Amino acid sequence: MNHNAANSSDNNSDRESGATRGQSGPRARSAWAVTRSVWFAMFMREAIGRTMTDRMGWFWMIAEPALMLLMMIGIRSFIRGDSLIVNAPFIPWMLVGLMGFFLIREGMQQGLGAVNANKALFAYRQVHPADGVLVRNALDGLIRTLIFLLFMLGGLMLDTDFRPDNAYQAIGGWLSLWLFGLGLGLVTSVLGTLVPELGKIVKMISLPLLILSGVIMPLNQLPHYLLEYLMLNPIVHGLEYLRHGFFDGYQVVHGTSLTYFWTWTLSSLAMGLLMHVRFKERLKSQ
Amino acid sequence: MIEIQNLSKRFYQSHYSQSDDHWVLKDINLTIPTGVSVGLLGANGAGKSTLLRLIAGMDTPQKGRVVRHSRVSWPIGLAAGLQSSMTGRQNVKFVARLHGTQYDINGIIKKVQDFAEIGPAFDEPIRTYSSGMRSRLNFGLSLAFNFDVYLSDEATAVGDRSFKAKASKAFKDKVGEASLIMVSHSEGILKDLCQAGIYLKEGQAYWYDNINDAIAAYHEDSDGPQLDKLSLAELQKLRVERRQLLDEVKLAREAIESLSPRERKTYGDTLRAARESLSEVREEIESRQSKAS
Numbered sequence: 096m097n098h099n100a101a102n103s104s105d106n107n108s109d110r111e112s113g114a115t116r117g118q119s120g121p122r123a124r125s126a127w128a129v130t131r132s133v134w135f136a137m138f139m140r141e142a143i144g145r146t147m148t149d150r151m152g153w154f155w156m157i158a159e160p161a162l163m164l165l166m167m168i169g170i171r172s173f174i175r176g177d178s179l180i181v182n183a184p185f186i187p188w189m190l191v192g193l194m195g196f197f198l199i200r201e202g203m204q205q206g207l208g209a210v211n212a213n214k215a216l217f218a219y220r221q222v223h224p225a226d227g228v229l230v231r232n233a234l235d236g237l238i239r240t241l242i243f244l245l246f247m248l249g250g251l252m253l254d255t256d257f258r259p260d261n262a263y264q265a266i267g268g269w270l271s272l273w274l275f276g277l278g279l280g281l282v283t284s285v286l287g288t289l290v291p292e293l294g295k296i297v298k299m300i301s302l303p304l305l306i307l308s309g310v311i312m313p314l315n316q317l318p319h320y321l322l323e324y325l326m327l328n329p330i331v332h333g334l335e336y337l338r339h340g341f342f343d344g345y346q347v348v349h350g351t352s353l354t355y356f357w358t359w360t361l362s363s364l365a366m367g368l369l370m371h372v373r374f375k376e377r378l379k380s381q
Numbered sequence: 382m383i384e385i386q387n388l389s390k391r392f393y394q395s396h397y398s399q400s401d402d403h404w405v406l407k408d409i410n411l412t413i414p415t416g417v418s419v420g421l422l423g424a425n426g427a428g429k430s431t432l433l434r435l436i437a438g439m440d441t442p443q444k445g446r447v448v449r450h451s452r453v454s455w456p457i458g459l460a461a462g463l464q465s466s467m468t469g470r471q472n473v474k475f476v477a478r479l480h481g482t483q484y485d486i487n488g489i490i491k492k493v494q495d496f497a498e499i500g501p502a503f504d505e506p507i508r509t510y511s512s513g514m515r516s517r518l519n520f521g522l523s524l525a526f527n528f529d530v531y532l533s534d535e536a537t538a539v540g541d542r543s544f545k546a547k548a549s550k551a552f553k554d555k556v557g558e559a560s561l562i563m564v565s566h567s568e569g570i571l572k573d574l575c576q577a578g579i580y581l582k583e584g585q586a587y588w589y590d591n592i593n594d595a596i597a598a599y600h601e602d603s604d605g606p607q608l609d610k611l612s613l614a615e616l617q618k619l620r621v622e623r624r625q626l627l628d629e630v631k632l633a634r635e636a637i638e639s640l641s642p643r644e645r646k647t648y649g650d651t652l653r654a655a656r657e658s659l660s661e662v663r664e665e666i667e668s669r670q671s672k673a674s
Contacts, residue, residue: 136477136479139478144466216462218455219476221479376440
C-alpha cells in the first residue's frame with residue numbers, strides 16, 4: 096500500500112540518524128508500527144467524535160435504524176399482510192436486509208466526507224487520506240454490528256425467529272457486505288473529494304438503490320426480464336446470501352451468486368486503493 | 382541534516398492557467414546542516430511556507446526531493462494540525478498516539494498543559510480558541526516530542542509578550558539537542574534564534590551562513606539600491622536604464638488600450654512605478670549637480 100512505502104522512506108532516514116548519533120529518545124519505528132499507531136490514534140479520535148460530540152450520539156445511533164425499520168414495517172404491513180416471503184418471517188427478513196443495506200450505504204456516504212473531515216490532520220506526514228476512510232469504515236462497521244446484535248437480541252426476546260440458521264454464512268455475508276461498503280467508500284472518498292458534484296449523486300441514488308436492492312420487497316415477484324437487469328446490482332447478491340444464512344429454507348432470488356458479489360468487492364477495493372495511491376497529493380491539498 | 386535536491390514546486394491555480402510557467406520554487410539545492418538554526422526570508426508569496434511544508438513532508442514537490450536525516454516536526458503555526466471540533470486535550474492525545482506508544486500520553490498532556498497555560502480552555506473545542514491560544518497549544522505540543530528539527534511558520538506571531546519570551550527561552554534551552562527552521566517577518570526573533578539564513582527570491586534560494594547577511598540582502602532587494610551611496614556615473618547609467626524601462630512600459634500601455642479597465646490597471650500601476658523610479662534618480666542627480674556647482 097502507498098502507506099508503507101511512504102513511511103518506510105521516512106523511517107530509513109530516522110534510523111540512520113539514530114545510529115550515527117546514538118541519541119536517547121524514541122527508536123525509529125517500522126512502517127507497520129507507524130501505520131498501526133496512526134490507525135489507533137484516528138480510531139480513538141473518530142470513536143469519541145461519533146459518540147460524544149453530537150447531542151445524545153449514542154441514542155440516535157440505535158434510534159435511527161430502529162425508527163426507519165418501524166416506518167418500513169408500518170408501510171409494508173399496511174399495504175399487504177405478513178406472509179409474503181417463502182420460508183422466512185417478514186420482519187426479520189426485512190431487518191436483515193435493511194441492516195445489510197445500511198452497512199453499504201453508510202460505507203459509501205462516510206467515504207464522501209472522510210477526506211475533508213480529516214484535512215487538519217494531514218499536517219502530520221504519517222497520516223494519509225486513505226487512513227481516514229479505512230478507520231471510519233471500520234468504526235462504522237463495528238457500530239453497525241453492535242446495533243445489529245442488539246436488534247437480534249430484541250427480536251429473540253420478542254419471540255421472533257431471529258436465530259441465524261447458518262451462523263457462519265450469516266457472519267460471512269455480513270463481513271462481505273462490510274468489505275464491499277469499504278471498497279465503495281474508498282472509491283467515493285476519492286471521487287467525491289475531487290469532484291464534489293458526485294457526492295450529490297451518491298446521496299441521490301441511495302433511495303432508489305434501497306428499493307432496487309430488494310430490501311423492502313422481494314424481487315422474486317418481479318418478471319424475469321426485469322430481474323435480469325436488477326441482478327446486475329451486486330448489493331442484491333450480498334443481501335440474498337446474508338438472508339439465506341439466516342433462514343435456511345429461504346428461496347434466494349434466482350441467479351444469486353457470491354462470486355459475482357466478490358468480484359465487485361475485490362474490484363472496488365483494488366480500485367479505491369489504487370485511486371488513493373494515484374491521487375494522494377491531490378486529496379491532501381484539496 | 383536535511384538535504385534538498387533539485388526541488389521544484391508549482392501550484393495550479395485553475396485549469397486554465399496551466400500554460401503559464403510560474404514556479405514558486407525552482408530547482409533548489411540546499412543542505413541544512415545538523416544543529417544550525419535557519420531563518421527563512423522573503424517577500425509575501427516568495428515560497429517560504431511552501432518550502433517549509435515541503436521540508437515537513439506535508440506537500441510533495443513536482444520535481445526533486447527532500448531527504449530528512451533527522452526527526453523533523455510538523456510546521457508549527459496557526460493553521461496546522463489541530464482539529465477544530467475536538468478539545469485541546471483530545472488533540473494532544475491524538476498527536477501523542479500518532480507518535481507511538483513509547484511516549485507516555487499522560488506525561489505529554491501534562492507537559493503541554495503546563496506550557497500552553499490556557500487554563501480551563503484546554504477542555505473546550507479548538508474552534509472556541511483565540512489565535513493566540515491556538516499557537517500556544519500547537520507550540521507546546523511540538524515541544525513535548527523530541528524532534529531534532531523544529532519547523533516554525535510564524536508560530537509566535539500572534540503570541541503576547543510573555544509567550545514570545547517563553548517560546549524563545551524554550552528554544553534556547555534546546556540548543557545543542559535541536560535546531561530550528563523558521564519563517565518570520567520579525568527580524569528580532571530571527572536574529573535572536575537563528576544563525577544562518579535562506580533568502581527566497583523569484584523561485585531561487587540563497588544560503589547565507591550568517592542570518593544578518595540574509596536580512597541585509599532582503600532589505601536591499603525590498604528597498605531598492607541606495608541612491609545616495611552610488612557614484613554619479615552609476616546614477617547616470619541607472620537613469621538611462623530606467624528611461625528605457627519607462628518607454629517600454631508606455632508602449633505596452635498604449636498597446637493594451639482595448640482591454641477592460643480592470644486589466645489595464647496593473648499596466649497603469651507599472652507605468653506609475655516606472656515613472657516614479659525615474660524621477661527619483663533624476664532628482665538625485667540634480668541635487669548632486671546643484672551641490673557640485
